[in-house]
Amino acid sequence: MKRPLDIVILGLSLSSSWGNGHATTYRALLRAVNAAGHKVTFLERDVPWYADNRDLAVPDFCDLVLYDDTDELTQRHARKLADADAVVVGSYVPDGVDVIDAVADLVPKRLCFYDIDTPVTLAKLERGDEEYLARRQVAFFDIYFSFSGGKTLDRLRDEFAARRPVPLYCAVDLEAYRNTGAPTKWDLGYLGTFSPDRQPVLERLLIEPARRLPHMRFAVAGPSYPSDIHWPPNVERIEHLPPGEHAEFYSRQRFTLNVTRADMVAAGWSPSVRLFEAAACRTPIVSDWWEGIENFFPPGEAVVIAQSSSDVVTALTSPDEAQREALADCAYRRVAAEHSSAARARSFVEALESVAARTDLATQRVERRLPV
DSSP states (O other): OOSOOEEEEEESOSSOOTTOSHHHHHHHHHHHHHHTTOEEEEEEEOOHHHHTTOSOSSOSSSEEEEESSHHHHHHHSHHHHHHSSEEEEETTOTTHHHHHHHHHHTOOSSEEEEETTHHHHHHHHHTTOOSSOOGGGGGGOSEEEESOOTHHHHHHHHTTOOSOEEEOOOOBOTTTSOOOOOOOOEEEEEEOOOOTTTHHHHIIIIIHHHHHOTTSOEEEEOSOOOTTOOOOTTEEEESOOOGGGHHHHHHTEEEEEEOOOHHHHHHOOOOOHHHHHHHHTTOOEEEOOOTTGGGTSOBTTTBEEOSSHHHHHHHHHSOOHHHHHHHHHHHHHHHHHHOBHHHHHHHHHHHHHTSOOOSOHHHHHHHTTOOO
16 A cells, blocks of 8 residues: 555534435445545534534544634644645535635645535536535546546536546445344335435335335335325334444345435436445345446346336235345345445545645745645
């Protein structure tokens, strides 16, 4: 290995998985980066909705530092940001545009963006919505790490002037996600925060099948679902499921459901971390379709593709146990070989090391009256 890197991540949240999928994605990646010998500092905006729901206040694989606003970030942590081998800003960071401008002014050795929401980001930029990233800033980054691959990488380069778009799909920690051997409780389960664009698909692929199969058991875990949703009596609702309980949840399902956000379906090549988590727990997956899914999970071999309620009913009532196990085994082998957090960390670090660090930093920082 080359010398260890000192990496700073500014992300939405590491400390709380409440209502976001970023925390589990960062935890898997950074734990593996740390295991490979690199040092990581995670800077997180201290906001009340995460402060009240922290399930990892003191990680053992990185330094977690909370800050109150952009001024504190740049005043208290300027030296850390300037000295790091790489600074990576994530999507959905509060006041992200101001944060990126402030960090860019510090002239870090390498400045990157990790977009865990790439299709959503590009759709927002096309509408002129610059909630956490301005269109002019895309060209700032030495590497634009993208949650999505395929044609999205071409769009980032050709339409948005990204200098080097690189796919960095989410991944799974194979130590944290494994089958627990718990007895089966549900025939089909779903883990995900409420999203208006996903809800019609959830209605079609879980709620309606539950109505048609009243003798079977279903579960939906995740926060923020409106009170006016009419859940069938055989659908168990779990308001929030911390990451430490995910493996048990998957292990108790005969099948698990994956539902993809509309922007990600349109973009394709955007696998959810839930797919990898379920596969690691050897739980057979039923998923909606999006372009590129066959490159991660071949339909009929590693995943059941469902477009209608009837497809789900068929999946739940037709396969015998041998077929179900074959689906789970194939998905597990794919994830273990290509989508573990260790494999993803190697790709992440190799990409950072492939970019030459800026060497004229002192002059540039003096010009900006910043720490040299």
